[in-house]
Amino acid sequence: MGEIVRSYYRKVVADFWDQKTVVILLGILSGLYFGAVGVVWAVTGEFTRWGASFLKLIGVDLSPYTYLKIIKYKGTILTRIDGVMVLGMFAGALIAALFGQNFKLRIPTAKRVIQALVGGIIAGFGTRLAMGCNLAALFTGIPQFSLHTWFFTLGTIFGTYIGIKITLSPYFRGEPKLVKASEFNAGNLKANTQIQPFLGWLGLIVFAGILLSRPEMPNILKLATIFGFAFGFLIQKGQVCFTSAFRDLWLVGRTTTLKALVWGMAVQMLLTAVFIAKGTPAKVLWAGPNALIGGLLFGIGIVIAGGCETGWMYRSMEGQVHFWFVGLGNVIGATLLFLLWDKGLYKYLVEPFPKFSLIEHFGYLPAIILTGLFLLGLYLWADLRELSGRSMIKNKTMAVRRV
Amino acid sequence: MEEKRYVLDLRGEPCPYPVVYSLQVLAELESGSLLEILADCPQSFKSVPEEVVKAGYEMAEPPQKIGPTLRFLVRKP
Numbered sequence: 515m516g517e518i519v520r521s522y523y524r525k526v527v528a529d530f531w532d533q534k535t536v537v538i539l540l541g542i543l544s545g546l547y548f549g550a551v552g553v554v555w556a557v558t559g560e561f562t563r564w565g566a567s568f569l570k571l572i573g574v575d576l577s578p579y580t581y582l583k584i585i586k587y588k589g590t591i592l593t594r595i596d597g598v599m600v601l602g603m604f605a606g607a608l609i610a611a612l613f614g615q616n617f618k619l620r621i622p623t624a625k626r627v628i629q630a631l632v633g634g635i636i637a638g639f640g641t642r643l644a645m646g647c648n649l650a651a652l653f654t655g656i657p658q659f660s661l662h663t664w665f666f667t668l669g670t671i672f673g674t675y676i677g678i679k680i681t682l683s684p685y686f687r688g689e690p691k692l693v694k695a696s697e698f699n700a701g702n703l704k705a706n707t708q709i710q711p712f713l714g715w716l717g718l719i720v721f722a723g724i725l726l727s728r729p730e731m732p733n734i735l736k737l738a739t740i741f742g743f744a745f746g747f748l749i750q751k752g753q754v755c756f757t758s759a760f761r762d763l764w765l766v767g768r769t770t771t772l773k774a775l776v777w778g779m780a781v782q783m784l785l786t787a788v789f790i791a792k793g794t795p796a797k798v799l800w801a802g803p804n805a806l807i808g809g810l811l812f813g814i815g816i817v818i819a820g821g822c823e824t825g826w827m828y829r830s831m832e833g834q835v836h837f838w839f840v841g842l843g844n845v846i847g848a849t850l851l852f853l854l855w856d857k858g859l860y861k862y863l864v865e866p867f868p869k870f871s872l873i874e875h876f877g878y879l880p881a882i883i884l885t886g887l888f889l890l891g892l893y894l895w896a897d898l899r900e901l902s903g904r905s906m907i908k909n910k911t912m913a914v915r916r917v
Numbered sequence: 918m919e920e921k922r923y924v925l926d927l928r929g930e931p932c933p934y935p936v937v938y939s940l941q942v943l944a945e946l947e948s949g950s951l952l953e954i955l956a957d958c959p960q961s962f963k964s965v966p967e968e969v970v971k972a973g974y975e976m977a978e979p980p981q982k983i984g985p986t987l988r989f990l991v992r993k994p
Binding site for chain 1: 921922923924925926927928929930931932933934936937938940941942945953955957958959960962963964967968971972981983984985986988990
């Protein structure tokens with residue numbers, strides 16, 4: 515009996531979870547989140563507001579920047595739905611990492627820090643140009659039946675390809691160090707991380723305590739915090755790296771994550787379709803070159819950085835210092851975008867183009883069918899790429915240093 | 918004949934480098950070599966063994982997780 519309980523505990527609390535299951539759960543939760551809270555699961559709008567708050571703090575007058583009105587910049591991180599949701603995500607990811615004894619401060623080399631910052635800035639800029647990241651313009655965006663998400667996705671597919679070329683370039687790829695050994699390290703690998711699951715449980719109690727001890731906090735913010743917690747917990751447990759969905763497909767024909775995302779979006783679409791029919795307004799944005807260019811920059815940036823806007827969130831909570839810089843880069847990139855928005859970006863790349871809703875243009879059922887076909891297309895493309903057996907890692911892609 | 922043994926320590930490297938480096942190094946090794954790979958990017962726990970097997974190598978032992986450290990033992994047939 516004790517053994518059964520222990521093995522069950524290990525499976526549920528300590529181990530990673532099956533990625534596809536997790537992504538389908540995320541799809542269901544994001545659909546419900548949209549229905550319950552009325553906004554899509556998204557994070558980069560909030561990052562932009564952090565950049566704005568910082569500029570305000572150092573005395574910059576924010577009134578001329580119209581982008582901040584589009585993303586409804588007001589209040590503080592604790593009074594905004596996106597704000598508390600993002601905090602919930604950090605808490606969930608941290609506790610999931612502690613449960614699995616995955617927390618470890620990993621200090622990056624200077625080169626990787628540059629890579630993280632530069633990639634983060636490019637991705638942050640691109641994502642806000644397109645009005646959303648791997649979430650609002652892809653995973654939670656496609657199920658909103660907004661055409662701009664298709665442009666963004668196509669941009670991302672090409673962007674990740676370019677990103678890999680840069681990542682594998684002589685400057686960034688580095689040199690793996692191969693050591694000839696008489697002994698393996700198997701016996702010497704010890705971990706003093708047994709305390710982590712206890713800290714995780716403690717953190718969970720603190721998290722619940724904070725929510726329970728704030729009767730003045732509106733229910734909608736509490737709900738958003740709890741959803742955020744679940745999102746963060748799940749992406750860490752399932753290691754849901756959106757970057758890898760496209761990158762690893764190009765790189766080695768790995769389809770696991772992209773296929774999981776397609777499933778998650780398909781399930782989610784059925785939920786959002788119900789809520790939209792019931793009257794929740796869908797999030798529809800400009801289907802202009804901004805979405806395509808934004809997706810392209812986003813794709814390039816996330817591969818250089820090694821993670822996208824949700825990827826850095828859970829990895830930073832695992833103690834991967836590299837991804838703290840990706841996050842910083844994202845905020846800088848998003849800030850640059852809102853500063854430049856009125857300097858021509860909006861006028862030429864956004865304003866002339868319609869907010870194109872598939873539902874409004876083609877009707878309710880055709881919109882569902884078209885979106886379904888788009889998802890099927892992604893799935894089949896992944897399969898074809900895998901079957902072709904093509905890989906971007908060639909012999910002699912890099913020198914191996916033998917020691 | 919004794920099999921040649923190598924260690925590839927990728928602790929600290931973020932994705933996708935663990936997969937890229939592992940495949941690259943395995944491509945250069947002599948047939949019959951055993952390679953121990955150490956990593957600590959959690960995603961590698963699934964991606965490295967799966968991609969290594971897909972590329973035609975064998976996992977000599979099941980993937981191990983010691984706290985945050987991941988260990989893979991791969992044989993090049």
